[in-house]
Amino acid sequence: MKVGIPRGLLYDQYHPFFTRFFTELGAELAVSPPTNRAILDAGIQCCVDEACLPVKVFHGHVSCLKAQCDLLFIPRIMRLYRGEYICPKFCGLPEMVLNSIYGLPETITEPFYADSMAGLRKWALRTGSRITRDRRRIKAALEAAIAEQLRFKTGYDDQGYPIRVALAGHPYNLYDTFINMNVRKKLNQLGIGVVTEESADEEEMAPEVAALFKKPFWTFARKTYGFIAASVARGRVQGVVYISSFACGIDSVILELVRDRIGDFPMLVLKIDEHTGEAGVDTRIEAFADMLERSGRVEDHHSPHGQCLSCCESPV
Amino acid sequence: MKITIPHMGNVYLAAKALFDGLGVDYVIPPMNSKAALEIGSFHSPEEICLPFKIMVGNYIQAIEQGADTVIITGSCGPCRFGEYCEMQMKLLRRLGYQVDFIVIDAPKCIGLKELMARIARVAAASPRSRAQKWRALAQAVRIMNLLDAIEAKAHEKAGYEKVRGTCKRLLHACRQEAFRCKTPREMLRCLHEYSRRLDQVPCDNSAKPIRIAIIGEIYTVIEPFSNLYIEDKLMDYGISTKRMMTPSWWMGNTIMSPLKINSPGIRMASRDYLPYYIGGHARECVGEAVLSWKEGFDGAIQIFPMGCMPEIVSKAILPAIARDKDFPVLSLVVDEMTGEAGYVTRIEAFIDMLERRRSHAVSRH
Numbered sequence: 001m002k003v004g005i006p007r008g009l010l011y012d013q014y015h016p017f018f019t020r021f022f023t024e025l026g027a028e029l030a031v032s033p034p035t036n037r038a039i040l041d042a043g044i045q046c047c048v049d050e051a052c053l054p055v056k057v058f059h060g061h062v063s064c065l066k067a068q069c070d071l072l073f074i075p076r077i078m079r080l081y082r083g084e085y086i087c088p089k090f091c092g093l094p095e096m097v098l099n100s101i102y103g104l105p106e107t108i109t110e111p112f113y114a115d116s117m118a119g120l121r122k123w124a125l126r127t128g129s130r131i132t133r134d135r136r137r138i139k140a141a142l143e144a145a146i147a148e149q150l151r152f153k154t155g156y157d158d159q160g161y162p163i164r165v166a167l168a169g170h171p172y173n174l175y176d177t178f179i180n181m182n183v184r185k186k187l188n189q190l191g192i193g194v195v196t197e198e199s200a201d202e203e204e205m206a207p208e209v210a211a212l213f214k215k216p217f218w219t220f221a222r223k224t225y226g227f228i229a230a231s232v233a234r235g236r237v238q239g240v241v242y243i244s245s246f247a248c249g250i251d252s253v254i255l256e257l258v259r260d261r262i263g264d265f266p267m268l269v270l271k272i273d274e275h276t277g278e279a280g281v282d283t284r285i286e287a288f289a290d291m292l293e294r295s296g297r298v299e300d301h302h303s304p305h306g307q308c309l310s311c312c313e314s315p316v
Numbered sequence: 317m318k319i320t321i322p323h324m325g326n327v328y329l330a331a332k333a334l335f336d337g338l339g340v341d342y343v344i345p346p347m348n349s350k351a352a353l354e355i356g357s358f359h360s361p362e363e364i365c366l367p368f369k370i371m372v373g374n375y376i377q378a379i380e381q382g383a384d385t386v387i388i389t390g391s392c393g394p395c396r397f398g399e400y401c402e403m404q405m406k407l408l409r410r411l412g413y414q415v416d417f418i419v420i421d422a423p424k425c426i427g428l429k430e431l432m433a434r435i436a437r438v439a440a441a442s443p444r445s446r447a448q449k450w451r452a453l454a455q456a457v458r459i460m461n462l463l464d465a466i467e468a469k470a471h472e473k474a475g476y477e478k479v480r481g482t483c484k485r486l487l488h489a490c491r492q493e494a495f496r497c498k499t500p501r502e503m504l505r506c507l508h509e510y511s512r513r514l515d516q517v518p519c520d521n522s523a524k525p526i527r528i529a530i531i532g533e534i535y536t537v538i539e540p541f542s543n544l545y546i547e548d549k550l551m552d553y554g555i556s557t558k559r560m561m562t563p564s565w566w567m568g569n570t571i572m573s574p575l576k577i578n579s580p581g582i583r584m585a586s587r588d589y590l591p592y593y594i595g596g597h598a599r600e601c602v603g604e605a606v607l608s609w610k611e612g613f614d615g616a617i618q619i620f621p622m623g624c625m626p627e628i629v630s631k632a633i634l635p636a637i638a639r640d641k642d643f644p645v646l647s648l649v650v651d652e653m654t655g656e657a658g659y660v661t662r663i664e665a666f667i668d669m670l671e672r673r674r675s676h677a678v679s680r681h
Binding site: 048050076078086088089091092095096099100111212214215216221248249255256257260 | 361363364365392396401405407421425590592595623624626628632633635636649
């Protein structure tokens with residue numbers, strides 16, 4: 001039995017769990033290669049036009065894997081924390097893939113609730129029974145997978161740079177160096193270190209999130225907003241770089257909340273989609289780096305909007 | 317306290333009746349128009365969905381007329397609508413408007429006590445007795461149900477009427493006259509009268525009009541301005557339309573959903589294609605497509621605002637339904653940039669296609 005795992009969406013964050021789980025069950029694994037041009041093109045071809053870039057890339061990974069496995073794993077991640085969602089597209093991801101790509105092998109699409117042990121066990125039993133009948137083995141595989149995931153640390157925390165910025169956005173936009181054109185490397189080359197939300201303290205984020213009128217119901221929104229607000233408020237970073245995929249519904253909300261919270265603190269929003277040209281991205285990053293560097297040298301306050309916002313009462 | 321609400325189809329009429337019955341001060345914002353949309357899209361974040369922008373336009377126009385309290389409903393995700401209240405409050409505050417928001421949110425995310433406290437704020441503004449308040453609420457609910465029934469009747473009969481345009485004229489006259497009514501009682505009487513007049517519209521029962529189901533995102537299907545008055549256009553073409561999403565359906569569905577006994581028909585119909593609730597009304601959209609195929613409709617038109625997350629999922633599924641059931645579905649995406657000419661061309665082409673399918677005996681009619 002060969003289980004195919006597409007290297008898309010939350011793979012970068014949760015691959016220890018999923019790979020360990022399936023190998024413990026005795027399945028052979030087929031993982032798609034890191035995103036490349038061919039995968040992106042395949043994804044664009046079969047995916048519904050309105051979807052965001054990461055979802056298109058995921059489709060590409062699936063169509064690259066479909067001939068190489070007997071059982072295809074399409075994660076339907078419903079919930080990672082109690083009372084929070086990921087994104088509607090994650091909940092409907094299997095349906096999007098199944099109805100857009102032809103010639104798929106059998107698929108695993110069980111809903112994945114990681115907010116309780118009972119939810120995880122239910123998922124593991126249903127998924128595992130497709131591979132083995134041994135319930136004890138499935139339980140052991142789940143334990144091993146959870147332990148493996150807890151040992152896994154991800155995220156960037158660059159030290160030794162004169163300027164540090166918060167690199168924010170959905171994990172699949174941050175860690176897929178093909179679709180974000182390796183923004184981290186570009187920033188590092190300009191002498192800017194990056195920090196991501198994994199390095200932030202949950203306890204610092206909580207009061208920032210609690211100050212909102214309504215508790216955000218998306219995990220991404222809670223973490224990203226909390227991370228940016230906390231690191232700006234505590235002066236840990238000199239700027240914010242936000243990588244956002246075009247037409248991302250969640251980002252449109254997070255960015256608005258963040259802007260409202262941090263005011264005219266320097267923030268660069270990089271929109272990425274399947275057409276993004278690298279030259280334009282380079283120019284924008286260089287301009288942002290120049291601005292950060294100068295604001296350190298010149299005492300006057302430089303606004304990122306091109307006008308001195310601190311002079312006028314209302315920013316609009 | 318001067319209350320206002322954002323527009324969504326005929327909800328303003330029921331709201332007017334409720335506030336009249338409660339005896340509270342209110343402003344109904346000017347009907348949705350280019351002006352409201354322009355104000356809204358000027359101030360709103362660029363990538364937010366269309367309903368947000370129109371609603372912001374409504375608030376600002378209402379505030380100019382003296383409103384100081386906004387009542388909106390909420391939700392707990394995963395669709396963006398749940399975050400509207402937070403963003404709109406901050407946006408209006410930043411623009412320098414002093415407005416209060418009363419967010420009627422589901423008890424499961426704010427708690428029943430908080431919900432009751434919020435409703436009590438509205439009730440406290442009313443000088444009437446408790447019994448009168450309940451009566452006002454009951455009348456408003458009846459008005460909403462009646463309005464939806466009248467609308468559904470007019471849309472269906474438009475395909476059968478002997479004199480083209482009778483139903484449409486009656487429907488518009490009904491809305492105008494209802495808006496002029498001073499009390500809920502008067503409005504109910506007016507609506508009953510129009511319902512009766514619609515029943516009496518001379519019809520050709522042997523006609524076999526094209527029948528289309530309108531499905532998709534709830535705001536853009538209910539609010540005619542946001543979908544460029546698609547139902548009126550289809551009535552002009554002599555097409556019988558049906559739309560399941562109505563404010564009264566929403567009320568019933570919301571009350572039933574904690575018990576998981578809401579919309580059994582949609583649950584059954586969508587089981588093969590989308591067996592989970594993924595937020596927004598994606599599952600309803602898929603279920604309605606299957607149901608309208610079962611009910612013998614010629615086709616369905618899906619409408620959603622650009623970037624709507626749940627409807628993107630259903631748009632990916634609809635072609636599979638179209639293929640499996642041989643049931644044509646047209647997806648229309650609307651935003652503030654939608655041009656009417658291109659939009660109409662697509663609708664006309666779709667209708668032509670449905671007509672030709674009949675004459676070539678491809679369809680089941």
